[in-house]
């Protein structure tokens with residue numbers, strides 16, 4: 350539960366609130382699914398969950414308008430297909446709820462340039478780019494706004510987002526101490542298994558939807574034959590023994606982690622069943638294909654009737670705004686913005 354004494358909205362009483370977001374910057378990968386999205390589905394029954402396709406965050410890097418629109422709808426459709434259920438969670442698009450952009454400004458004025466400069470993701474994403482938007486730099490302030498608008502207790506994310514969560518907590522605490530209790534201070538919830546799925550061709554890099562090496566990245570909507578081919582051709586390590594050792598054997602360990610996550614086992618326990626790479630790859634591919642089969646079937650149904658997803662998103666934005674509006678009003682009043 351959160352630690353601040355911010356006003357509790359009645360809708361939220363009794364359950365922890367969970368918030369998370371995902372950018373529509375490319376097709377959803379197996380890494381997104383195992384590292385983050387699966388925990389979103391699981392959290393629906395225990396908590397009051399709010400999930401967001403963060404299209405405003407996608408604008409921080411050069412993006413094509415038609416493609417952004419298509420990716421936003423595709424991602425929302427995937428989220429429904431994996432099992433996010435509008436009766437059990439709130440699913441919406443960030444740009445539909447203007448409170449996000451507005452609270453982001455207050456967060457930009459709460460964050461210091463020094464702390465934003467220390468964000469490793471900014472460093473990674475701005476290195477070697479000829480154009481770096483100011484939005485890329487202030488990205489974590491918008492992310493903090495996303496989370497704080499919903500009096501969030503827990504934020505399920507992959508390991509790479511820990512630093513942004515720490516910043517969000519710092520900003521919430523700073524704001525509360527300057528202006529009085531306004532925000533709940535959230536916590537990160539990083540899953541213990543397969544928190545980080547690596548690229549199959551370069552297992553020292555995260556599997557990423559914006560990666561250039563398509564052979565190293567398994568997409569959620571990949572055909573079974575393509576999934577099998579990518580996993581069969583995954584880079585393995587020197588030697589032939591199968592053991593879970595992400596430093597000495599990153600390639601094999603990644604396959605063990607994927608197979609473990611797909612079948613609910615620890616990668617080290619999975620390793621005990623194998624003494625060669627071939628059977629490990631075959632089982633890993635089969636497990637991933639089985640894991641994704643029902644998701645792909647549901648996706649095909651939804652794509653055939655796109656109105657269903659648009660309706661879910663419209664209702665989700667209304668539900669989200671009913672919570673975000675009062676939080677923004679509280680924050681505006683706390684900093685001394687004159688009421689209209």
Ligand code: AMP
Nearest residue numbers: 372380381384385506507544545546556
């Ligand atoms: P992104 O694709 O960067 O928008 O990330 C969406 C969510 O998926 C975030 O919570 C990430 O931490 C998580 N994620 C992205 N890539 C991976 C990966 N290779 N392994 C585990 N989690 C990931």
Ligand code: TRP
Nearest residue numbers: 368369370371372403492495496
């Ligand atoms: N920054 C996150 C990522 O790159 C996406 C994100 C935006 C997010 N706002 C959020 C995640 C709020 C959790 C909560 O993956």
